[in-house]
Amino acid sequence: MVKIILKGASAEITEKKSRFIASVQSVRSQEEADDFILRTKKQYWDARHNCSAMVLGERGEFSRSSDDGEPSGTAGRPMLSVLTGEGLTDVCAVVTRYFGGVLLGTGGLVRAYSSAVQAALAACSIGVRTDGFRLRIRTDYNGDGKIRYLLAQRQLPVTDTVYTDAVEVETLVPDEVLPILKTEIMDRTNARCSFVKEETVRYAITRDGPVLL
Template sequence: MKEYKIVYCGGEGEIVEKKSRFIATVKPVDSEEEASAFIAEMKKKYWDARHNCSAFVIGEHNEIQRSSDDGEPAGTAGHPMLDVLLGEGIHNTAVVVTRYFGGTLLGTGGLVRAYSKSVQAGLAASTVLEKKKGFLLAMETDYSGIGKIQYLLGQRGLLITDSQYTDKVTVETLVPQEELVFVKEEITEGTNGKTVFAKEEPVAYAFDGKTPVFF
């Protein structure tokens, strides 16, 4: 996949349905073992809760998918939680929804809605980034060419991540892999061949706001 969503920084969200508390804890994970350890940690933390339901997806193509109702009626908790992760296009993420029973039964439909909403609340409290495959591209040009490079990168929505001004100008940007050839062609033509591509390093990256994050 060229790009997909990941949880960069997990979070915790909470909803209340008919006096039952649902606490969703979200965490990025890279393996089934890591996900299982996280689930065990949440069960230990919330040992006094009625249920600690869980779901996780791992892999670029969600090769590993698991869910648990943890005592809730079959299909009312874990699978709806998993559906939210898949529906949001989230990868390499685990979520545990802890329920403190409030004394009122919610019914099958109510449970499905509550667990789904809880995961959505947990994701809303997390930092979700779009991870891409691309290239860290470094360019050297003269002072007459930098304005054109800035303009061309801006037209494509590409940010300059680093720059150095000496007797020449060196700038770096992150380019999605499918755009690399076109970006280089546009810059070469736009600067009349005065740009040297000094580095072309394959990377996996995302942006947290305007700050690049590498994986």
């Protein structure tokens, strides 16, 4: 299961008078990530540190982090651990620190940078990236309820419905679910249905429903 950022966000925490401002954004390439880091550094040009972490690739196979002057392993790596721990890819996080005059120590820095990223992620819109099909099913009015029941059982959305002399129901189906779902629909409707449209799509599953990518 791979998660992606649909809408980025920022959050700020304070630890012993030091301000930690975390900014998280969706990125599609290392160039986009580097550009986001540069823009954040320009925005907070007077800050002592702008530490960063990124995860890229279909399965998050590429990652990179920077401590930007903080003691080695106290900033970028903990930030990266938060991103990978959430199962995210195509994401970049930057945490800006304004030093408050009190040293935090290694453990304190690790906790602060991790907590800042967690706070920003809590404010983001996040979805589970899914490869699947947009499936349109044509049936009679008796089959309509049966198909909807099957979709609800599998927690699949009804994205469109057209009522004419028959009923057409559209849904989004993950790759691995499609074959068995089609068999179930044929069985439940006694084959009084047809699959009139089937196309591959990539979408994200969110709390508020699917979002096409």
